[in-house]
Amino acid sequence: MASDTAAANHLPAFIWDEALIRRYDLSGPRYTSYPTAVEFSHDFSIEDMVKAAGRSKAAGGPISLYTHLPFCAHLCYYCACNKVITKKRDKAMPYVERVLREAALQSKLFGADRPVQQLHWGGGTPTFLPKDVMQHLMAGYGELFNLQAGEDRDYSVEIDPREVDEDTLPTLWQLGFNRISLGVQDVNPKVQKAVNRVQPREMTEAVLSEARRIGFRSINLDLIYGLPYQTPDSFSETLESVIELSPDRLSVFSYAHLPDRFYPQTRIQADTLPSPQQKLTILHNTINRLLEAGYEYIGMDHFAKPDDSLAVAQREGRLHRNFQGYTTHSDCDLVSLGVSAIGQTDDAYFQNNHDLPSWEASVDAGQLAIVRGVGLTRDDRIRRWVIGQLICQFRLDRSQFTQAWGEDFDRYFADELNRLKPMVQDELVGDDGDRLQVQPAGRLLIRAICQIFDLYRKEGASQRFSRII
Numbered sequence: 026m027a028s029d030t031a032a033a034n035h036l037p038a039f040i041w042d043e044a045l046i047r048r049y050d051l052s053g054p055r056y057t058s059y060p061t062a063v064e065f066s067h068d069f070s071i072e073d074m075v076k077a078a079g080r081s082k083a084a085g086g087p088i089s090l091y092t093h094l095p096f097c098a099h100l101c102y103y104c105a106c107n108k109v110i111t112k113k114r115d116k117a118m119p120y121v122e123r124v125l126r127e128a129a130l131q132s133k134l135f136g137a138d139r140p141v142q143q144l145h146w147g148g149g150t151p152t153f154l155p156k157d158v159m160q161h162l163m164a165g166y167g168e169l170f171n172l173q174a175g176e177d178r179d180y181s182v183e184i185d186p187r188e189v190d191e192d193t194l195p196t197l198w199q200l201g202f203n204r205i206s207l208g209v210q211d212v213n214p215k216v217q218k219a220v221n222r223v224q225p226r227e228m229t230e231a232v233l234s235e236a237r238r239i240g241f242r243s244i245n246l247d248l249i250y251g252l253p254y255q256t257p258d259s260f261s262e263t264l265e266s267v268i269e270l271s272p273d274r275l276s277v278f279s280y281a282h283l284p285d286r287f288y289p290q291t292r293i294q295a296d297t298l299p300s301p302q303q304k305l306t307i308l309h310n311t312i313n314r315l316l317e318a319g320y321e322y323i324g325m326d327h328f329a330k331p332d333d334s335l336a337v338a339q340r341e342g343r344l345h346r347n348f349q350g351y352t353t354h355s356d357c358d359l360v361s362l363g364v365s366a367i368g369q370t371d372d373a374y375f376q377n378n379h380d381l382p383s384w385e386a387s388v389d390a391g392q393l394a395i396v397r398g399v400g401l402t403r404d405d406r407i408r409r410w411v412i413g414q415l416i417c418q419f420r421l422d423r424s425q426f427t428q429a430w431g432e433d434f435d436r437y438f439a440d441e442l443n444r445l446k447p448m449v450q451d452e453l454v455g456d457d458g459d460r461l462q463v464q465p466a467g468r469l470l471i472r473a474i475c476q477i478f479d480l481y482r483k484e485g486a487s488q489r490f491s492r493i494i
């Protein structure tokens with residue numbers, strides 16, 4: 026059907042083929058990890074994590090430091106995050122004190138002198154924290170880890186514009202943050218009311234302008250489609266309004282209505298949601314419009330301006346993916362702190378207790394709060410590499426694979442290549458014998474392509490994931 030090309034984008038043009046989308050739009054993981062979190066097991070112990078951290082320390086190299094800050098002052102009805110709704114700001118300091126106790130344990134395990142190249146505060150609402158609590162947290166990190174000040178550091182924070190006062194952005198800047206991501210979701214007042222997130226456009230604009238003035242780079246805005254009362258027309262208006270703000274990056278997520286799993290979503294009436302066909306139209310229009318406006322489609326709901334570091338890294342074949350989404354820092358092990366946070370080394374993933382009182386009890390007892398995880402086999406690591414190449418670079422070179430793993434790609438993945446054939450015939454993927462190249466029609470269906478290489482998820486398995494689109 027329609028074909029659209031982002032100017033100056035030498036990745037393939039994007040093609041929207043509704044018949045193919047319907048055929049391959051099954052449920053599937055988002056591959057922020059491989060194996061995915063459903064493979065994490067309670068058999069993975071704290072001792073396993075300690076050993077993994079020890080191997081990471083011995084290998085050295087930079088680290089990425091993630092902190093989960095769970096508090097929010099208001100409940101958004103679409104929310105599927107691990108959060109605590111409260112108006113009591115005095116809950117923040119005791120939480121942060123515990124995070125620092127946990128950080129002291131992990132700093133010893135991973136090594137205090139490794140450069141922290143990437144740092145991220147997510148939530149919840151990180152800006153729920155009063156200024157002195159933010160300062161206390163970062164000062165504590167400064168004593169426990171080797172924080173960086175260089176230009177190439179990537180220190181980012183999720184911002185709820187409703188939770189920003191005149192001190193917030195200057196404080197974050199002084200603390201060393203250089204990137205922000207703003208939650209917007211939709212600027213339409215009726216939609217905002219229906220999801221209990223009233224946030225005038227002027228409020229978002231003011232925060233964005235101030236962030237630019239201070240010097241934050243790679244500013245991201247989050248949108249969600251599939252929310253109550255959205256229509257293709259209303260979402261086009263939202264998009265125009267957001268394009269005017271000219272963020273460097275845009276994330277446009279699909280809302281999955283799963284009220285049985287996420288209690289806040291019971292407040293959303295199913296009959297107010299756009300139909301699946303309307304959602305497809307919204308997505309199609311959104312991609313067209315953003316490409317036309319000069320953004321590049323990075324993949325998996327993400328768009329970036331051609332000169333943004335994400336788009337540059339993708340063109341240069343050095344984009345990566347972790348629990349925070351796409352990243353330009355490949356070689357960082359992930360030290361994760363706070364309730365439900367997930368850490369990562371070269372050969373293991375491990376997750377903290379997602380229940381706040383249980384996490385607090387572990388930390389108060391002077392212990393790590395790891396409750397599940399997975400150790401990676403060599404095969405897991407090989408498949409993670411393959412999925413990473415496809416989802417980030419949209420291509421996979423056989424010679425690079427052999428160089429990295431000392432294996433012959435066709436022999437190792439004989440079964441997978443066989444199962445990939447219908448996708449090659451449908452022109453989702455090209456295969457010239459040297460490399461697999463995701464084709465224009467396959468970019469939107471990248472999760473289905475990656476699933477072929479997922480040992481835990483042979484065709485049609487698991488309904489525990491949201492639909493691909």
Ligand code: SF4
Binds near residue numbers: 101105185
């Ligand atoms: S969507 Fe974000 S701000 Fe809203 S309740 Fe969930 S975590 Fe809090």
